[in-house]
Amino acid sequence: MAYNSQCEHNPGIGRKMKSVCNHKWYEGATAPLQLKKYTQRNNCIEKTYTLGNNSSRSNCAGDGINLFGIGRISQTTCTTFLILAALIHTANATATDIALDAKATLTHRIDSLNLLVYTFLLTLTVLTIWLFKHHRVSWLHETGLAVIYGLIVGAVIRYAGTSTPLVHLEVDPVGDTKFNQSLPPDTLWMKFPGKLTPNTTDKDPIQNKTYAYAFRGIVYDVEENEIDLKATFDPEIFFNIILPPIIFHAGYSLKKKYFFRNLGAILMFAILGTTLSSFLIGAIMYGCVKLMPEYLSSSFTFLDTLYFGALISPTDPLTILAIFHDLHVDVNLYALVFGESVLNDAVAIVLSGAIQNYGEHYSSTGGFETNAFFKSLSDFFCIFMLSLLIGASMGCFTALLTKFTRVREFPLLESALFVLMSYSTFLIAEASELTGVVAVLFCGICQAHYTYNNLSEDSRTRTKEIFELLNFLAENFIFSYIGVSMFTFPKHHFDAVFIITGFVTAAIGRAVNIYPLSWLLNLNRKPKISSNFQHMLFFAGLRGAMSFALAIRNTASEARQTMLTATSLIVIFTVVIQGGASNFLLNWLKIPVGVDEETEQLNNYRVRSSDAYLQDVDVDVEGAGGLAEAGAPGAMNVKRNEKAFLARIWGNFDTKYMKPLLTHSRPTLLETLPVCCNPLARLLTTTEQLTQDGGGLRRSDSDSDICIDDENFGASSTNGNGAAGGLNGGSGGGSGVGPGSGGMGTRRNSINRVSIRFVADDRSLFASYKNRD
């Protein structure tokens, strides 16, 4: 056994091994020198747990991100103790020191073991995913798999492993110290053994040493703390380590073209829908809670149920999109689901923060107060907008850095700069008490939209691949953890009524989010969101990482524990069952899959695409119009004249000012700014921008926003099924393109597109020229 390998070559260690049972520290270990025969005293040797996550905002923040802090001392086997006990015997230095040292070593080993469990889980998941993909199993998705493995391992840890009890001791201040502060002190100093072992008649008495103890948090329910923390992490780890790369990746890989086309619907669903759903769920749950047993219902406030509404409303972008991606589902549906999921995560985290603040800082009673309500409302908007601003500015700043320096000559430096700037966005937002997760989301979007274009080819691949990998690992880690924690997290509180109502209201909340808003949107929307799409949107409302992270952040009260349990179960159910069933549902709803969409390919292969070279001539409208847009059968086919209004305004501004400023694209600021600003414009325009020619490879653009302002893109992008090879596969359904481009503006119609795809896998190099001058 690996555990004992140290013993084998440390002959002095592990000699006096004896079986030590759970709940006993070590009993009857006859120490040669000063250690007496210790018997367990039940009054002071009790199990306890250290409250890593106790108050509203985890008080463990004092410990920062306790990466290995997997429960203080958690599960282990009896053997590990033997070393500890045995070490004491072989020692000649102060026994306490050595015991402490051994204990620290032991803790480190257990921490390593715990991490190893998760690493093993992830490895297992990876291998099984491969098997499933290899055999084309579609009824279980990788995140579902991670959850299931997590559940199994969690059960094993819970029921197989024995536990190490933590020893705690109640203390009082020395003498009659006065300590006039409203806060408990940061550290306690205790002399040990101090007055604990008054008989120092041994020849070598234990030295009195002073030990420091750091603040952990409030102890609730002094009597009930019987379960150890096993393989659990500080919840803040999710917000500081796990979520940021996931969210950044979401932003970085957002398909902005479709995102902007559906911007109105996405914003509606994400902001209005999520808020609506939160309040509705909160209200229904509050009603239901009142029907529950007294001891439980009394612990719930309306703010608690509202918080539950906020945390259960955001949908998870991971599982369902992986499925959509594999199936090449209709791009607009994809954009709707993705955009909504990503944004509603951001909305939910800010919303839950505002609810928290309402309860803690603004409201005196916990009931409704107009003043407090508006404070919270302004919190919500300010934090959201400021986080957005920080994220966007840092993204733009990175773009400027990469544009005006020639750091691209050294791809490694460039990638490092990219990663550092993105990470510092998170830190800046957190340091300003804003929401880091929201900031990195918008930073990711800006990085993809601007910085990406300035990066060297090498850095593009590298950053994409790194964040893809990080995202994959983080995503599977969190789902494994959800599974494991169902068994190992000590503070679950199962209440059937709450769980069932939770499931029902979560579904209702999703329905309220989708159906009425779709109806509303359809009033003004030319390509209606068909009812099949609405059903799919409803069904795609899996709950995931964000819900879980928000639920586990605060488990101080029984109400919160009940909420955590319900949330975990909802997440597990939706990810495993809904995720698994979405394939069938897609079939059943006859939603087109296998839509061969150029951007899909672009995402997989390396791309250099020079997008539309914009000229002031108004030619070729007919030529472009001749390429009729192809309608994906039965899908909502967003035509260019129906591009979201917001997107149009923004696209214009973006093309004229932002892109010329932040990237090497044409037209330059010299062309778009008024003449009076020419000196400034010249300063902000690189030689590269001026010297490049329109059609060359030099003017490369991000794959994810290729042709955001290219009106003719639809002609090649939304080809119907099976139009993979066909470049002009305009087959049926599509309306003419002429009116559309006419409506859009007259500046850019001469389109000269060259897109060359490098198929990375087999290195064959084929270029598809779509030159339509």
Next chain:
Amino acid sequence: MAYNSQCEHNPGIGRKMKSVCNHKWYEGATAPLQLKKYTQRNNCIEKTYTLGNNSSRSNCAGDGINLFGIGRISQTTCTTFLILAALIHTANATATDIALDAKATLTHRIDSLNLLVYTFLLTLTVLTIWLFKHHRVSWLHETGLAVIYGLIVGAVIRYAGTSTPLVHLEVDPVGDTKFNQSLPPDTLWMKFPGKLTPNTTDKDPIQNKTYAYAFRGIVYDVEENEIDLKATFDPEIFFNIILPPIIFHAGYSLKKKYFFRNLGAILMFAILGTTLSSFLIGAIMYGCVKLMPEYLSSSFTFLDTLYFGALISPTDPLTILAIFHDLHVDVNLYALVFGESVLNDAVAIVLSGAIQNYGEHYSSTGGFETNAFFKSLSDFFCIFMLSLLIGASMGCFTALLTKFTRVREFPLLESALFVLMSYSTFLIAEASELTGVVAVLFCGICQAHYTYNNLSEDSRTRTKEIFELLNFLAENFIFSYIGVSMFTFPKHHFDAVFIITGFVTAAIGRAVNIYPLSWLLNLNRKPKISSNFQHMLFFAGLRGAMSFALAIRNTASEARQTMLTATSLIVIFTVVIQGGASNFLLNWLKIPVGVDEETEQLNNYRVRSSDAYLQDVDVDVEGAGGLAEAGAPGAMNVKRNEKAFLARIWGNFDTKYMKPLLTHSRPTLLETLPVCCNPLARLLTTTEQLTQDGGGLRRSDSDSDICIDDENFGASSTNGNGAAGGLNGGSGGGSGVGPGSGGMGTRRNSINRVSIRFVADDRSLFASYKNRD
């Protein structure tokens, strides 16, 4: 100021701002409800520091890797306090809770700020490196730069930022509790305010709550703990987060061909040399310490100085190799320096562990005891070998996984598997009380040697690039940290005598490592290590990350603090001055730079190379010999017949059994194993292995060990200066190849090499065929 942005839209917060001075908690904040006017009491409000790193093995292991644990509450400006104080006033919930909450938030923000400082430092370093590279500045290397920036920022933090004192309180067990354990308890529970505020006559008394306190460590020098921790990390972070990727990358990018060619010399330098140097430095330092003032010298034991010897002996592979790499210095010198640096890090960490164990567990007096000495010696070898074994086995296991599954069809899964397996190597070693850093080193070597060949093209690039980036970030972080900590780490102890002797003995130790051993090696070595090379080897002995990490791991005693200070200064000096001067020295010693070496290019570009296809015919020896080996002028030119003996044996075994088992290479096990094992061999041979043809691209091999067993490789690899384009540039100096290959064995002489280089940058594809059948 970013700090106050929350205040702006939280109108309730930050209203009652008042200036709070350092050393005062908050004074005279008149609380509306229950908060009295608090005045600072000097006896219980003192600064303290939490001992993150106190005993021999950090007792903070209980906290695991405290990623944000940047000092408990560290530097901040006065403003941050105002929020805290102000928050109390706006609150209606229990004041203590809210204050705690605010404090947690504050701590989190400060942690974020601290990390932000390092992120900013790294960003600055990246940009400056670019500038330097752009302008071809060679007198300052990036790591030197990181150190210098670190020093500047450290000074700013030290002298500009005000500090947050930690509040500590001395406690005793409640009543006359008996607590018969040799260990202090894991947690303390204290009622607060408890008997601290006996006058609960307020209308809303503070609730008595129980708070948990977690064990931190021993408090030394109760009187002297006056300096806060500022922007410092738990030292264990280096061993668990920072060093592993650096060391793994070193192993993964080791140029194994040259490594094995110089294996004898490298092992000699690394193992014998480091040990020798450690003991010599230890002995000299012990003598010098006795000359120092009494109060200091009494705190040093011989084990302390020996530990200093062990930690100052390993040289840093980072800086000097980056310089060598940039300059394309002679490959054998490169291999010697790299191999030695990488291995002596491993040796040093194990050696220092053994010394530690000697002092703590084995020796009763601290003096010399034969028994204890041999125990430590066996520790040293067992831990080293077992760690090596774990690393190598995990590497091989990964190779098997990637060979026998088709996970390569999904590069993302493959990369994830690779990363997870490599990380679990570290965890397994740590969980077995072995040395994780040593394990990942050998895991990295095996991954490069075997697994790399099985990976898909995409994963190869991705894993290389990821670890390259991680290595870059980790490396620069640690050097920034060395700079910052010179000012912010509270436990520096400057002693001129020790520092000066430290510098001198470090140089002496290096000299003793190099010169006598080189002389010894030269006795048996055909291409002598020239005296210029020896000087360069001596000069390349920069101290770096490993020395610093070992020194900062334990700063409990004054002796250890003095050692840390000396080590930091030596690291800074050697990295900045020696690193900067190495360019000039290379010139001055006339060591050939700009050696265009195939492997150098291979490392930069993507490569598929099918190495020698081994056949049982003994033909073409003359033809191969006709390509005379080219001698790099003035350099030690290792010829193939002088390949290290160890390398030869290993190479044989590797080619016949390991590679066929672990990779898709030929010959297969069917050919190399005895006939009786055929069924087993068939099982272990993939169809891929059987069906591939010798010269095709299918049989790709690692770039870093291309032709390890290809005797004719020298012909194209060690071409002299300027032989970049010439493939057969055998121009003078080389001995015939005939005797060499004759001596090597008769199995593989018909060599059919095709190596195609993909120049990644411009995507042009050119292949250089070296077909010499």
